[in-house]
Amino acid sequence: MSGLTTTKAPFIENAQQKGERFIHQPYELYSEENHQAWASLYARIQDRWVRYANPKFLEGVAKLNLDPNRVPRISELNQFLSPLTGFKAKPVSGYIPAFIFFDCLRNRDFPTTITVRDLSTLDYLPEPDMFHDVAGHVPMHTDKAFADTLVRFGECAVSAAMVIQQLKDKEVQRERARSIIKAMARFFWFTVEFGLIRDPKAGLRVYGSGLLSSYGEIAHSLESPEVQRYPVQIEWVVNQYFEINHYQPLLFVIDSFDHLFSLVDELERWVKDGKVNNVAPGEPNVSDLDIESFLSAKL
Numbered sequence: 001m002s003g004l005t006t007t008k009a010p011f012i013e014n015a016q017q018k019g020e021r022f023i024h025q026p027y028e029l030y031s032e033e034n035h036q037a038w039a040s041l042y043a044r045i046q047d048r049w050v051r052y053a054n055p056k057f058l059e060g061v062a063k064l065n066l067d068p069n070r071v072p073r074i075s076e077l078n079q080f081l082s083p084l085t086g087f088k089a090k091p092v093s094g095y096i097p098a099f100i101f102f103d104c105l106r107n108r109d110f111p112t113t114i115t116v117r118d119l120s121t122l123d124y125l126p127e128p129d130m131f132h133d134v135a136g137h138v139p140m141h142t143d144k145a146f147a148d149t150l151v152r153f154g155e156c157a158v159s160a161a162m163v164i165q166q167l168k169d170k171e172v173q174r175e176r177a178r179s180i181i182k183a184m185a186r187f188f189w190f191t192v193e194f195g196l197i198r199d200p201k202a203g204l205r206v207y208g209s210g211l212l213s214s215y216g217e218i219a220h221s222l223e224s225p226e227v228q229r230y231p232v233q234i235e236w237v238v239n240q241y242f243e244i245n246h247y248q249p250l251l252f253v254i255d256s257f258d259h260l261f262s263l264v265d266e267l268e269r270w271v272k273d274g275k276v277n278n279v280a281p282g283e284p285n286v287s288d289l290d291i292e293s294f295l296s297a298k299l
């Protein structure tokens, strides 16, 4: 009955219980409601994409031949995506510990949720669903500079794991890991998830997938006088907490995806130079699982 609905899918619960992180997409399990939810989400956001999304995203949507009416098949999506940048969407059963997530990016795999939000709650859900991951993230992965930037995040995580694993004292190691992971997570949040870009022709546009997959927030992010929009500054971003349960009041603007790539380069240098060893406290919470993933990473 519940098909593959977010938080209500027996197939996912089963995979999680068995400890299976990477799964396949059992396409036959999608219910008619799941397809309807996808179609509704897609139909209402289309015009807003044209108005607010950056041109690379719109090109990506066209290149992927995203189906507006039915939940996409990941394997078909990958047939369009892989030849462009080598990226593939990789189905997962839920949360992926931080190092493993970044390491997937390094290998040009994008961990992708396969459940669809409930038709009755299209507007808000705290956890990612397939509309967020596939419609919000994946079209950006068709762009080479953006795809290379994600890979650079993965390389930055490897450098971070090296720095952390070289420390002798176990307590220091954990505290260092907590700070570095917080810095990386904040950087990822304010760019890949909620970033704005100043396009030379189109002006201020959206490229963060949290905005691109939200009918309400995509407009709010560019139209609302309540939102503070600043040129991205790495020293600010890594020390800035965020909350996930409301529209973002503070957003950062990049000049181009090459600019974003160079910022991740810089972030990696900061990690190596110890400049994010004691970032400001606050969100996001870094779980033991995240810390453990960096401590146990095979390098």
Ligand SMILES: [Fe+2]
Pocket (backbone or CB within 6 Å): 128, 132, 133, 137, 193, 209, 210
């Ligand atoms: Fe996301």
